[in-house]
Amino acid sequence: xxxxxxxxxxxxxxxxxxxxxxxxxxxxxxxxxxxxxxxxxxxxxxxxxxxxxxxxxxxxxxxxxxxxxxxxxxxxxxxxxxxxxxxxxxxxxxxxxxxxxxxxxxxxxxxxxxxxxxxxxxxxxxxxxxxxxxxxxxxxxxxxxxxxxxxxxxxxxxxxxxxxxxxxxxxxxxxxxxxxxxxxxxx
Amino acid sequence: xxxxxxxxxxxxxxxxxxxxxxxxxxxxxxxxxxxxxxxxxxxxxxxxxxxxxxxxxxxxxxxxxxxxxxxxxxxxxxxxxxxxxxxxxxxxxxxxxxxxxxxxxxxxxxxxxxxxxxxxxxxxxxxxxxxxxxxxxxxxxxxxxxxxxxxxxxxxxxxxxxxxxxxxxxxxxxxxxxxxxxx
Numbered sequence: 354x355x356x357x358x359x360x361x362x363x364x365x366x367x368x369x370x371x372x373x374x375x376x377x378x379x380x381x382x383x384x385x386x387x388x389x390x391x392x393x394x395x396x397x398x399x400x401x402x403x404x405x406x407x408x409x410x411x412x413x414x415x416x417x418x419x420x421x422x423x424x425x426x427x428x429x430x431x432x433x434x435x436x437x438x439x440x441x442x443x444x445x446x447x448x449x450x451x452x453x454x455x456x457x458x459x460x461x462x463x464x465x466x467x468x469x470x471x472x473x474x475x476x477x478x479x480x481x482x483x484x485x486x487x488x489x490x491x492x493x494x495x496x497x498x499x500x501x502x503x504x505x506x507x508x509x510x511x512x513x514x515x516x517x518x519x520x521x522x523x524x525x526x527x528x529x530x531x532x533x534x535x536x537x538x539x540x
Numbered sequence: 541x542x543x544x545x546x547x548x549x550x551x552x553x554x555x556x557x558x559x560x561x562x563x564x565x566x567x568x569x570x571x572x573x574x575x576x577x578x579x580x581x582x583x584x585x586x587x588x589x590x591x592x593x594x595x596x597x598x599x600x601x602x603x604x605x606x607x608x609x610x611x612x613x614x615x616x617x618x619x620x621x622x623x624x625x626x627x628x629x630x631x632x633x634x635x636x637x638x639x640x641x642x643x644x645x646x647x648x649x650x651x652x653x654x655x656x657x658x659x660x661x662x663x664x665x666x667x668x669x670x671x672x673x674x675x676x677x678x679x680x681x682x683x684x685x686x687x688x689x690x691x692x693x694x695x696x697x698x699x700x701x702x703x704x705x706x707x708x709x710x711x712x713x714x715x716x717x718x719x720x721x722x723x
Contacts, residue, residue: 365676365690365699365716366554366688366689366690366694367553367554367688367690373696374696377698485682497714499698499699499700499701499716499719500696500697500698500699501666501690501694501695501696501697501698501699502696503692503693503694503695503696503697504692504693504694507553507554508553509552509553509554509682511684511685512684512685513553513682513684513685514684515561515562515681515682515683515684516681516682516684517564517680517681518552518680518681518682518710519680519710520680520706520710520711520712523704523706523712525701525704525714529699529700529701529716530701531701531704531712531714533678533712535552535680
């Protein structure tokens with residue numbers, strides 16, 4: 354069965370919305386080592402899940418972007434946008450974004466049962482955390498940047514039940530990014 | 541010059557408090573080897589107040605070797621503004637200016653000065669650029685609750701990854717130093 358794979362850029366202090374250090378992170382990320390690893394994983398995906406916040410930011414940016422290969426990827430794959438508040442979703446002139454309003458498990462299980470490559474989750478930290486808590490995430494790939502952001506939204510919320518994961522892949526780049534991939538243990 | 545180093549157990553969600561609650565089977569042979577090489581490179585220990593108080597009632601009578609012998613016999617400096625005295629064998633209270641006291645210790649001959657546990661002290665040293673090396677032993681666990689090493693409002697800081705390895709049970713051991721301008 355196809356896997357749901359989340360990719361997140363995260364600082365050493367666990368921050369995933371890092372306006373204060375975005376320039377540093379962009380500079381560290383824009384290297385052959387990091388991007389080759391990321392692009393190889395993205396090439397294994399043919400659908401995408403997005404949370405509302407990331408969707409709203411990205412729907413204005415990517416349809417007109419020429420940052421390849423990700424621009425072509427995200428513009429061409431079917432996208433499922435999870436939101437309880439939006440009424441409709443659009444993606445430039447393309448008709449390949451679908452709004453999902455219902456229960457997370459009920460929406461994702463049929464998607465996983467369809468034939469296809471992996472389903473990527475990009476950005477969307479709130480969605481990633483919900484998927485993780487609902488045991489719907491098959492793989493969590495963290496790019497850990499050697500930066501303490503000091504403030505900003507964090508991926509993990511306080512007060513959750515403990516959860517064990519398996520480290521299934523790890524590498525570090527020469528500029529100090531640790532790329533760690535985990536498979537959550539499921540109940 | 542000798543370095544001030546810290547090695548901390550930390551969960552994927554950044555918790556350093558009570559690793560006994562989330563370490564599970566991750567204290568494996570590779571971790572024991574890592575801890576062994578860390579303490580072998582240290583001849584002085586720094587402790588924060590909370591860790592000192594927890595440990596001073598446990599380690600003097602413990603038989604968990606080799607750590608029990610190491611921590612009982614090594615000179616320990618306890619950083620606290622509230623304690624009046626420290627009683628554990630080979631321990632000394634530091635009440636003055638942290639930067640000055642650490643500068644004095646670093647100028648003395650010796651091997652590394654290791655901070656044991658004491659995440660509040662580690663965070664403070666890191667924020668004040670007094671920490672030479674931080675080794676995070678990132679456990680493949682979401683702890684869910686507990687105090688985190690890093691807090692909102694920490695100063696923005698760039699570090700440099702100088703070493704990384706993984707243990708057989710999936711702990712990522714990442715060692716960082718201060719990032720010097722221009723590197």
